[in-house]
């Protein structure tokens with residue numbers, strides 16, 4: 001498997017502080033069946049200033065360390081770029097911001113969890129128009145998208161891809177995010193499964209648990225595509241043959257389900273049927 005989203009480089013964002021923990025994370029990934037990892041530290045202007053050159057240098061250094069420990073894992077450079085007022089296209093073209101595996105083709109965009117920029121569609125369109133495919137990180141965790149999934153439907157229609165975090169699907173982040181993850185999968189609105197790992201104890205680089213659930217939902221072949229074929233194409237800077245997103249006629253069902261869950265939380269079934 002290939003993990004396209006992992007905070008595994010030591011000391012440059014909110015991932016591991018020390019090299020020892022990075023190496024331990026590499027061991028965990030290998031034991032889980034992961035053979036390639038794209039190292040994607042945050043880039044947030046004024047908070048985590050991780051430009052292209054710095055990330056590539058750090059990846060080379062960590063690769064040398066794990067090679068010396070005979071850990072069979074190949075690392076690639078990437079970045080999780082926070083959506084803010086950056087001139088994204090200009091900074092990518094200037095070589096300041098790093099694309100996935102430095103191919104110039106795909107970038108990971110981090111959305112804030114609580115909000116969404118008003119001009120999000122314009123940002124996505126300008127990237128696509130410039131030949132850069134934005135990959136929206138964890139749309140299932142964004143509160144605005146949870147309330148109105150039509151937003152992610154429109155972004156995918158504009159040419160964006162989206163990542164689903166493995167722990168969202170396994171329920172580690174709560175039942176609401178888990179159910180919404182399934183809803184996004186059923187509508188072809190997420191295209192790859194990633195760990196978004198940050199550490200060796202919690203938020204670990206493990207894909208197999210989410211993959212197991214993924215196979216039950218979309219079948220083995222499609223599930224393997226989300227951890228093998230699609231990530232490989234992104235590493236190579238190739239286009240993805242993705243399923244067309246399914247219009248959200250189920251939107252109302254999602255809202256009804258959410259309403260029912262809320263009611264059931266307040267009034268458990270045995271209380272209602274008594």
Ligand SMILES: [Fe+2]
Nearest residue numbers: 005007080196
């Ligand atoms: Fe991340």
